[in-house]
Amino acid sequence: MIGSVAALIYGIASYFVFFVSFVYTVAFIGNYWVPKSIDVGSESGLMPSILINVALLGAFAIQHSVMARPAFKRRWTTIVPAPCERSTYVLISSLLLILILWQWRPITTTIWRVEGVPAAILSVIFWIGWLIALASTYSIDHFELFGLRQVFDAVRGAAARMTAFKTPLLYRLVRHPLMLGFLLAFWATPHMTAGHLLFAVMMTGYILIGVQLEERDLVAQFGATYEQYRRRVPMLMPGRLGAK
Numbered sequence: 001m002i003g004s005v006a007a008l009i010y011g012i013a014s015y016f017v018f019f020v021s022f023v024y025t026v027a028f029i030g031n032y033w034v035p036k037s038i039d040v041g042s043e044s045g046l047m048p049s050i051l052i053n054v055a056l057l058g059a060f061a062i063q064h065s066v067m068a069r070p071a072f073k074r075r076w077t078t079i080v081p082a083p084c085e086r087s088t089y090v091l092i093s094s095l096l097l098i099l100i101l102w103q104w105r106p107i108t109t110t111i112w113r114v115e116g117v118p119a120a121i122l123s124v125i126f127w128i129g130w131l132i133a134l135a136s137t138y139s140i141d142h143f144e145l146f147g148l149r150q151v152f153d154a155v156r157g158a159a160a161r162m163t164a165f166k167t168p169l170l171y172r173l174v175r176h177p178l179m180l181g182f183l184l185a186f187w188a189t190p191h192m193t194a195g196h197l198l199f200a201v202m203m204t205g206y207i208l209i210g211v212q213l214e215e216r217d218l219v220a221q222f223g224a225t226y227e228q229y230r231r232r233v234p235m236l237m238p239g240r241l242g243a244k
């Protein structure tokens with residue numbers, strides 16, 4: 001019982017770190033309200049800035065790709081208690097995100113800048129992107145994705161549940177609405193700087209690789225059901241433009 005209460009406290013604390021870093025990230029990428037953002041903060045020379053930013057994003061992408069794999073989870077849960085596995089993933093991801101927010105080097109050369117109606121449209125798309133991302137987590141299972149369900153189940157003494165395959169709402173339009181939301185939020189800006197472009201390009205590359213790895217696991221887990229879903233629903237672009 002003491003162990004499961006400690007797991008619950010750990011899970012809630014990890015979720016809190018995620019929540020704060022996520023809210024800051026929205027403001028960071030949109031250059032809203034916060035003192036240090038993607039385009040504001042102390043600058044270094046061009047090459048050091050590129051190298052530092054690439055290293056920060058690379059560390060985040062590698063951690064996400066490795067720690068999300070079933071084979072890693074099987075070995076990892078011989079060290080970390082199973083109910084805490086997802087919270088640990090969330091906590092380490094959030095700490096790496098905080099490292100990016102803290103150490104990011106702005107590169108402020110303008111790539112494009114629009115004003116008036118086009119700027120307003122891009123700002124709306126930015127917010128729609130975050131809304132789609134948030135809605136996607138709730139339509140799959142927000143509390144399971146962020147590890148809270150697992151630690152609550154441990155306290156209640158309930159057996160660990162298998163993730164069910166779901167195709168709610170947005171998942172009938174594209175297979176990866178959460179990633180689609182991120183892509184909209186990363187690219188839709190009235191003022192694109194070189195630093196922001198580096199961020200958007202690297203995160204797009206990571207997302208395109210990440211969804212392939214995730215789908216390999218989903219096919220292994222759900223078999224023909226996922227294969228059929230993949231034939232029916234586009235990957236990231238809704239409608240006829242979507243690549244299957």
Ligand SMILES: C[S@@+](CC[C@H](N)C(=O)[O-])C[C@H]1O[C@@H](n2cnc3c(N)ncnc32)[C@H](O)[C@@H]1O
Pocket residue numbers: 136140145163164165166167171175176177178179180211214218
């Ligand atoms: C961070 S979520 C991202 C989901 C998806 N890639 C997206 O962009 O919306 C990753 C987790 O969602 C799960 N997942 C992805 N698609 C799913 C589906 N249709 N039903 C249930 N779980 C799913 C994966 O197994 C993985 O644990």
